[in-house]
Amino acid sequence: MAKAQLKLTIEDVARAAGVSRSTVSRVMNNLPGVNEAVRREVKRIITDLAYVPDQTARALASRQHPAIDVVAVTHGSALGWLGSHPYYSRVLAGVMTVLDGRDVQLRVHSVGDDDAAVDAIAERATAGIVLADAPPGLAARLRRRCKRVVSLVATANSVPTVEADNAGGAYAAVTFLHGLGRRRIAAIHGPDDTSCGVNRRAGYLRAIEELGLPDLSDGGRFRREVGFDAAHRLLDRYPDLDAMFVACDLMAAGAVQAISATGRGVPHDVSVIGFDDSIAAVCANPPLTTMRMPVEEMAATATRLLLDDSVAGGYRQRFPVELVVRGST
Amino acid sequence: MAKAQLKLTIEDVARAAGVSRSTVSRVMNNLPGVNEAVRREVKRIITDLAYVPDQTARALASRQHPAIDVVAVTHGSALGWLGSHPYYSRVLAGVMTVLDGRDVQLRVHSVGDDDAAVDAIAERATAGIVLADAPPGLAARLRRRCKRVVSLVATANSVPTVEADNAGGAYAAVTFLHGLGRRRIAAIHGPDDTSCGVNRRAGYLRAIEELGLPDLSDGGRFRREVGFDAAHRLLDRYPDLDAMFVACDLMAAGAVQAISATGRGVPHDVSVIGFDDSIAAVCANPPLTTMRMPVEEMAATATRLLLDDSVAGGYRQRFPVELVVRGST
């Protein structure tokens, strides 16, 4: 019996397959120049032996490191975004659960409109890139320079996507409000330049149309202050509204603050339903009924896809969004 | 003129210093067996040349990777902690700002009472360990096995610490409430087995004693539900209380929910002041006046200390905690 190996190396695989290390290397990296039969055989042996290439050696030799790059787009100030917006930390949490135990680095970037910086990320990417909230332009540019990209929001068609059913969630939220007897259902939407913003709005619109309700909309960016201001405006314009569908919890928390400030009760006078099920939902007063986005699960899925190198061209996976009932309805 | 180097290697340093690579390596790693004069000279040259060793090569040769290990202690369920408690994501945000651009991995661990797991972390640690909320026992154990440790909370004496002035912050909070004319100031404390819990309580106690106020205390763990329940009990027992000092924003958000639920107004009937200045503060209704902990800055400082390898034995740095006034007072 052979001496126990502490760690399997490419050499072991080569020997078992009766080929050279170079060939094994080519197979691992999906490089051309290997006979198909040989390639299959080597792949089989790699699987059988449960061989895992050493990422460090690979990095040293190839001059690039294995890592998952999470890229968020900078809306205004870059600093403190992670700590201040629940979404990003949930994405990181999801990625981390998968990276745990593996020898893969997690890099975080926040990009504005500096194309050079974007190209640099693609250039240095290794295991792959997870797009937290990239607009189509950015996503397409990245995808052009690096095939291993997965977006967590609907974006350029060419980019593999693991998204949530935003439109369906919004539709369900409005339907729920309607079932509660509410008939003057306003909406505070997210930005029109994000697919989340657009799809949640679409879901709202479809619902009120089917239900024969009026369109009472306002909105802006996914920030608490925006929700606060929009709710004030809405209440001013439509003093009789009895419910609000708000496109994210942060805004919904702001909306609740505004509604309270006018002397109205939540949910007595106005029901409000948020979206995301983030920490903001549970800290609001009253705590928010909301549509739960499985952000952590989505990020984990995207990461696995990247690590398994199984991101096909038009890949698309859609996660359902679920109603969580709390005190604001 | 010499050919332009794309990257400085240990060889360049050795040549400049007129010694061998081995010697430079020994100096870098603070290994014994180098003449003091030579050591100083090599260090000078390293600084002059701004030489930064390649972490990947180092990892390959030494079989260990450069990384910052952030360890959080698991209170109950491990999953989802990052996404659900603002503190941790702020710590990560702080660490990341420092790691950005450097070739250092960020690993996150959450440990319960599995000593073997703790030892494994120490074993594999490289650049160092940042303790987010480790109790003395854990911290001491880790420190015994790995010198490069920095804690973000007061803990075992042997462990270098970058902490916040919790007692001072709590004292300032109560004083502020008193200045507002409040005289029945209750407190919702954190757990007694954490230094934050203990020190914030100590600050409260010192203040009410100096001010000649009664001690109206309750508390438990740093969770929203606990704040909610404690506030209810407090209001039951002392119906006339007019202010609450709550040891963290998450609990404070819960307290505000409870106070509202009894029909009282915040801040009209009861003023509440939180601690941390996390996302929870701004999502509460009304938004929370709170004592700001510079968590991101603290984590960044700890990380830099580790990376610069300048963690002395009894290192201790204390960050001030600042009052942020919002609507709950």
Next chain:
DNA sequence: TTGAAAGCGCTAACAT
């Protein structure tokens, strides 16, 4: 106290 030499496990020219 110091240096020479042999790798760490892999990739990437360059041959064949």
Next chain:
DNA sequence: ATGTTAGCGCTTTCAA
């Protein structure tokens, strides 16, 4: 299509 040969930049015996 495949193998041979150098390294990647550092650590680490082993000699001196």
